[in-house]
Amino acid sequence: MNPTALVQKIGSSWPPATWKDVNIGIALSGGADSVALLRSLEEIKQSNGGSGELFALHVNHHLRGEASDGEQHWCEELCRKLEIPFEALQGDVARRARKEGDGIEAAARHERYALLTQAAERCGIRYLAFAHTQNDQVETILFRLLRGTGIRGIAGMSRVRGLTPTLSLIRPMLSCTRNEILAYLSEREQSFCNDQSNTDSQFVRNRLRNELLPLLRSNYDEKVDRAILRLSEQALEIQSFLEAEARKLLSHSLRGSPADAQNGTTRLKLNIAALANRPEILIREALRIAWRESGLAEQEMNFDWWCKLADLVLSPASNRVLNLPGNVRAQVIENRLHLEWQHS
Ligand SMILES: Nc1ncnc2c1ncn2[C@@H]1O[C@H](COP(=O)(O)OP(=O)(O)OP(=O)(O)O)[C@@H](O)[C@H]1O
Known part of the structure; x- marks a missing residue:
């Protein structure tokens, strides 16, 4: 044939x-x-x-x-x-x-x-x-x-x-x-x-x-x-570049702080000094990767939520608490962004 x-x-x-x-x-x-x-x-x-x-x-x-x-x-x-x-x-x-x-x-x-x-x-x-x-x-x-x-x-x-x-x-x-x-x-x-x-x-x-x-x-x-296909090819190029840069940023930000799980609660701590002064788009992408790779569901995290979370990193104040979809609690404590959620 x-x-x-x-x-x-x-x-x-x-x-x-x-x-x-x-x-x-x-x-x-x-x-x-x-x-x-x-x-x-x-x-x-x-x-x-x-x-x-x-x-x-x-x-x-x-x-x-x-x-x-x-x-x-x-x-x-x-x-x-x-x-x-x-x-x-x-x-x-x-x-x-x-x-x-x-x-x-x-x-x-x-x-x-x-x-x-x-x-x-x-x-x-x-x-x-x-x-x-x-x-x-x-x-x-x-x-x-x-x-x-x-x-x-x-x-x-x-x-x-x-x-x-x-x-x-x-x-x-x-x-x-x-x-x-x-x-x-x-x-x-x-x-x-x-x-x-x-x-x-x-x-x-x-x-x-x-x-x-x-x-x-x-x-x-x-x-x-x-x-439509040409637009998608360019979007893929931009996305791949962004993701590679965000991963580098994340590796500095997570250094020495793997997620820990105790008494039914998981905690992820990110060093925000490593994220400060970086473009917001990069911070959002780094947060998104950390979120996804912690096994959290992304569906309800729309663009507005990512912006709010990035804003918490860029303008930290210890009394600010964000309650995010999936019952994830976000707060900055001593230069670290703490993400906390219950696991089953
Ligand atoms: N009932 C099925 N059993 C096995 N494979 C299936 C079945 N239905 C769809 N697929 C696989 O998924 C491919 C895409 O089919 P379809 O577009 O209907 O699925 P989809 O996964 O809903 O698509 P999308 O991911 O684009 O929403 C099919 O060509 C086939 O390879």
């Missing part, structure tokens, strides 16, 4: 030499994108050999009754034909939505990532590959822009991200367009499942994909996509 443009593109963005000897998991929904990813990684593997194995992992969310079970069986059958080990994971979205207070879409995503991560660890998988495409990237950036985001949000989805110390999420199709994927599938005469929920306009994300983006493209053609 001749390698197609899609296979070559994936192979050059994620060279097989870097993964052929480790186990790879493919998050297989049964949709066109993940079916194309499965088939093309299999082709690349066939022609490059190696000791690693491919595994397909499917999450059945049981949100669409028989249609959900049908997709699971369809994926299982495809993997049986391709002789790729397959595992179906059973999600309980309603339970997660109740527990986390999220909408169905967000709960399904959290459930999916949690189940896939557990299964990948169990199978000794090193890279868990998702089939997000260039079109998904454009949608994600526009969605974040409209909902409210910062530089990091505009940088879009990353190509690779650590999930656990031994497992990374990878997105090898971020430079591939939907049209390239459909052309590949038709060339291989490969069918796929159509997820009806992708057309349901009650989801904001679908309205953006099916209504707003086509409207923008009809006025500005593909330039819209290119403009």
Whole structure:
């Protein structure tokens, strides 16, 4: 079989030499994108050999009754034909939505990532590959822009991200367009499942994909996509630079003060002399890294909260106490910013 443009593109963005000897998991929904990813990684593997194995992992969310079970069986059958080990994971979205207070879409995503991560660890998988495409990237950036985001949000989805110390999420199709994927599938005469929920306009994300983006493209053609992607590449450059500088600052500020946990309370102390007189944007980023790496949830820490916390560092007064989201208490005591929270 001749390698197609899609296979070559994936192979050059994620060279097989870097993964052929480790186990790879493919998050297989049964949709066109993940079916194309499965088939093309299999082709690349066939022609490059190696000791690693491919595994397909499917999450059945049981949100669409028989249609959900049908997709699971369809994926299982495809993997049986391709002789790729397959595992179906059973999600309980309603339970997660109740527990986390999220909408169905967000709960399904959290459930999916949690189940896939557990299964990948169990199978000794090193890279868990998702089939997000260039079109998904454009949608994600526009969605974040409209909902409210910062530089990091505009940088879009990353190509690779650590999930656990031994497992990374990878997105090898971020430079591939939907049209390239459909052309590949038709060339291989490969069918796929159509997820009806992708057309349901009650989801904001679908309205953006099916209504707003086509409207923008009809006025500005593909330039819209290119403009959004160029903005995201620049945001990624700025973000990477900022993060590297903030890490240097943080290493001075944290020197000799690891977080300590006693009697159910965790305390993180940052030396504010190391942060003083530095640009506020750098201080905010350093605080954000310290926060994230202490295992605190970032969701409710919006821009205003980061500004308030940075202001506490820049204008310290010992009687000022900030009560932050996640029940984190912040106060400056003797030239140190103390962050305190209860842990379970
Ligand atoms: N039910 C599923 N089982 C396994 N993998 C899935 C499933 N649904 C989605 N995926 C994986 O996630 C990729 C992106 O799908 P989709 O855009 O629907 O997911 P998402 O994670 O909600 O996206 P985003 O992270 O952009 O919000 C798919 O191409 C596939 O690799």
